[in-house]
Amino acid sequence: MEKSWFIFFSARDPLSGKMVRFRKSENLNSFKTKKGRSERAVELIEEYSTKLKNGWSPFGDESEAIYSDQLHFKSLADIYKKKRKSNRTLNFFINQFIEDISGKLAEASKHTYISKFRTFNLWMDERGLTDDDISIIENKRIVEFFLFLVNERKLSGNSIKKYRQILGAFFEYMVKHKHLRFNPVYNLPECNRINDQAPRPVYSNDIEVFKKAISKEDPQLWLAIEFQFYCYLRPGTELRLLKIGDIDFARGLIFISRENFKTRRENVKEIPEHFLLKLRNHYDLLSYSRECYVIGKHGMPSLENLSKNNLRFRFNKFRKSLKMPDTYKLYSWKHTGGVTASESGIPDKDISDQMGHTSLNTTSAYLKAKGGRRIVSIRNNYPRL
Numbered sequence: 001m002e003k004s005w006f007i008f009f010s011a012r013d014p015l016s017g018k019m020v021r022f023r024k025s026e027n028l029n030s031f032k033t034k035k036g037r038s039e040r041a042v043e044l045i046e047e048y049s050t051k052l053k054n055g056w057s058p059f060g061d062e063s064e065a066i067y068s069d070q071l072h073f074k075s076l077a078d079i080y081k082k083k084r085k086s087n088r089t090l091n092f093f094i095n096q097f098i099e100d101i102s103g104k105l106a107e108a109s110k111h112t113y114i115s116k117f118r119t120f121n122l123w124m125d126e127r128g129l130t131d132d133d134i135s136i137i138e139n140k141r142i143v144e145f146f147l148f149l150v151n152e153r154k155l156s157g158n159s160i161k162k163y164r165q166i167l168g169a170f171f172e173y174m175v176k177h178k179h180l181r182f183n184p185v186y187n188l189p190e191c192n193r194i195n196d197q198a199p200r201p202v203y204s205n206d207i208e209v210f211k212k213a214i215s216k217e218d219p220q221l222w223l224a225i226e227f228q229f230y231c232y233l234r235p236g237t238e239l240r241l242l243k244i245g246d247i248d249f250a251r252g253l254i255f256i257s258r259e260n261f262k263t264r265r266e267n268v269k270e271i272p273e274h275f276l277l278k279l280r281n282h283y284d285l286l287s288y289s290r291e292c293y294v295i296g297k298h299g300m301p302s303l304e305n306l307s308k309n310n311l312r313f314r315f316n317k318f319r320k321s322l323k324m325p326d327t328y329k330l331y332s333w334k335h336t337g338g339v340t341a342s343e344s345g346i347p348d349k350d351i352s353d354q355m356g357h358t359s360l361n362t363t364s365a366y367l368k369a370k371g372g373r374r375i376v377s378i379r380n381n382y383p384r385l
Contacts, residue, residue, distance in 0.1 A: 001032075001033075001034060001037075004025060004029050005025060005028050005029055005037050005041065006023040006024060006025040006028065007023070007024050007025070007028075007041055007044045007045055007048070008021055008022060008023050008024070009021075009022055009024075009048055009049075009052065010022070011052065011057065011058050011059070013059060020058075020059075022058050024044055024048065026044060027040065028040050028041060028044065088133045088134050088135075088179070089130060089131055089132070089133070089134065090121060090124060090129075090130055090132075090134055090137070091121065091130055093134055093170075093174060093179065094117050094121065094170065097170050097173050097174075098110070098113060098114065098117070100173070101113075106237060106259075107237070108236055108237065112162070112166075113166055116162065116163055116166045116167070117166070117170070119149075119163075120145060120163075120167065123145055123148060124137075124145075129141075134174065134179060134180065135180065137171075137184055138184050139184040139185075139186060139187065141184070142167070142184045142185055142188070143187065143188060143189065146160065146163070146164075146188045146189050147189055149163060149191075150189055150191045150193075154193065155191070155193070156191070156193050157190075157191045157192045157193055158198070160188075160191040164185065164188060167185050168183065168185040171183040171184055171185050198327075199327065199328070199329035199330075199331045199332040199335060200327040200328065200332060200335065200370070201332060201335045201336040201338075201339045201340075201370055202328055202332050202333065202336045204340075206324060206328070207336070209322055209324075210225075210318065210322065210324075213318055213321075213322060214315075214318055217318075218299075218314060218318070219299070220295060220299045220300065221311060221314050221315060221318075223283060223294075223295070224239055224295050224311050224330075225315075225330075225333045226275060226278075227239055227242070227294075227295075228330075228331075228333040228334040228336075228337060229333050229334070229336055229337035229340075230271065230272050230275045230337060231254055231269040231270070231271060231275075231337075231354070232269065232334050232337055232338065232354055232355050232356070233254070233256075233269065233334070234331075234334065235311055235312070235330050235331060235334075236308065238256055239294075239295060239311075240293075240295060240305055240306055240308070240311070241293065241305055242254070242256075242293065242294045242295065243290065243291060243292065243293055243294065244285055244286075244288050244289065244290045244291070244292050244293075244294060244301060245290030245291065246294075247271075247279070247285070247294070249276070249279070249280060249285075249286060252270065252271040252272075252273065252276045253268055253269065253270065253271065254268065254269040254271060255267075255268055256268070256269065256356075267356045269354060269356075270353075270354060285301065288300075288301040289303075291303060293305040293306075295311070311330055312329070312330045315329075315330040316329075316330075335370040338351055338355065338366065338367060338370065339367060339370050341354075342367050348360060348363050348364060348367065349363075351363055351367070
């Protein structure tokens with residue numbers, strides 16, 4: 001009791017990268033008994049442990065921004081990498097950008113952003129540039145990165161386009177907030193490479209083949225397909241997390257929450273009358289609790305939703321057994337619905353509203369890309385060889 005008591009901890013100096021030891025004795029020695037000091041020491045240990053775990057740094061002023069590094073993979077063995085002091089580095093601003101836009105993105109889109117930023121960050125890191133000021137990133141550097149994606153990673157044209165979109169949005173954000181004067185994402189190399197075939201609409205004759213097999217052997221999967229075809233629900237989140245309570249069986253509407261919709265805004269889907277009657281009478285959805293997921297476990301509505309890839313794996317098995325082309329994917333049924341509706345004479349504006357598109361131009365481009373140019377007379381009346 002004649003000596004001064006203290007607690008200690010070590011933290012890594014962000015400038016030198018070395019562990020530094022700190023002593024703390026706040027009010028600890030004011031206690032005159034061993035028990036009092038011991039209890040106060042335990043309180044200090046808990047206090048500083050919590051602060052350190054929450055990202056507090058003993059280096060510099062506490063008001064300096066500490067942020068969670070979303071570009072690095074989680075590692076329990078290296079907690080320090082999750083928290084870094086703020087400066088004008090690429091890492092810091094990317095994480096700031098992700099944090100600012102995350103509320104506007106669906107979870108899958110957020111992961112896409114993080115994945116693309118991670119690739120860019122690693123490429124910069126290999127060149128020793130991640131700790132430099134953001135202003136070093138000029139157009140020449142961006143062009144080099146895209147040449148790397150095209151020539152070394154050999155990505156498809158669509159993937160290159162996604163990188164251009166995401167990095168362009170990030171640097172535009174930097175200009176808007178006056179961290180940079182110009183957006184360096186311009187005059188980028190072109191790439192028309194096709195590595196993977198995107199999902200295409202299902203041909204009308206093949207629809208009947210799928211329907212006959214799936215509706216008989218896996219009615220729940222066929223229900224999921226019908227939701228995509230009629231209501232344009234995306235299978236990953238909108239359909240998988242759809243609950244009975246999200247369906248208005250009186251007015252024939254489906255309400256998609258902003259958390260589950262792709263563009264992070266509330267959306268309403270119209271249910272065609274014949275499909276609404278089928279949901280009531282054939283699938284008997286009104287007999288289940290409002291809290292049940294429509295596409296639940298064990299082939300029926302339940303309080304447990306399916307895993308992310310469950311429906312896709314089930315559909316792929318049917319596609320393989322029926323010897324259908326690989327361009328038919330689970331997501332194809334949403335495209336099939338949109339194209340079929342357009343060919344049936346439903347106005348593009350109504351399809352646009354049902355799709356949840358922000359503009360009619362988006363819908364027109366979508367239908368053109370998915371449906372293509374059809375010459376019915378050649379398809380149906382061309383003479384035989």
